[in-house]
Amino acid sequence: MAKLLKIQTSIFQNDGQSSLLAEQFASDWQARNPGGQVxxxxxxxxxxxxxDLARFQSFITPEAERSAEQKAVVSYSDALIEEIVEADVLVLGIPMYNFSVPSTLRAYFDHIARAGVTFQYTPEGPEGLLKGKKAVVFITRGSHYGEDHSQTAFVRQFLGFIGITDVEIVHAEGLAVGDEAREKALGAARKRISQLV
Known part of the structure; x- marks a missing residue:
């Protein structure tokens, strides 16, 4: 059974434009995969x-030596990772805040990147272990910054670091420029959704 994991990060929650685009993709995907799960x-x-230091030390402490508190921290991280492991498709809704991703997403990534769990170090460099998945990322921005902005590069690099290299990024830019610019950008993003699904 195919499974999609939708992750939203907007402070406006379901009303954020990145969340709305991610939800549209998930809904269209569900319609085309009636037996799938979202x-x-x-x-x-x-x-x-x-x-923080306590959480980081929980991750690197050998399992047999972990305290009850450390076990709880690792169990929480394991649950987040398991959601990705079980998913075939990841959909992320990411607005731009102060030229980067929301801090909540960065904190989430910090709990996902675990040596020996989602990536490993090799003589050739780090190798991601969460392979065989597709990610669709919706990035919304108030102005125009382009597809080569550091925010986009960071998201693509992180996903690749954990093994997800099949990544489609859809930008909707200029949302704060004016009504016409916003509708044009969102319309283009919605059209891209229909193509991707």
Missing amino acids: ASRDLTAEPVPHL
């Missing part, structure tokens, strides 16, 4: 704690 994670409604 799981959702809202990082604003349920923010992941920021990585």
Whole structure:
């Protein structure tokens, strides 16, 4: 059974433009995969704690030596990772905040990137272990920054780092420029959704 994991990060939650685009993709995907499952994670409604020394040490402490608190931290991270492991398709809705991704997404990524779990170090460099998945990323921005912006590069690099290299990024830019620019950008993004699904 095919499974899609939808991750939204907008502070406006379901009303954010990136969330709306991700939801449209998920809905269209569900319509074309009636036997499939859609799981959702809202990082604003349920923010992941920021990585601190105690959490990092929990990840690197050998399993047999972990305290009860450390086991709880690792179990939480394992559950986040398992959602991705079970998914065939990841859909991310990501607005631009201060030229980067929302801090909630960065905190989430910090709990996903685990050596020996989602990636491993090799003599040739790091190797992602979550292979064979597709990611569709909707990035929304108030102005125009282009597809080669560092925000886009970061998202693509992180997904590749954990093994997800089949990545489609859809930008909707100029959303704060004016009504005409916003509708044009969102219309183009919706058209791209129909092509991708």
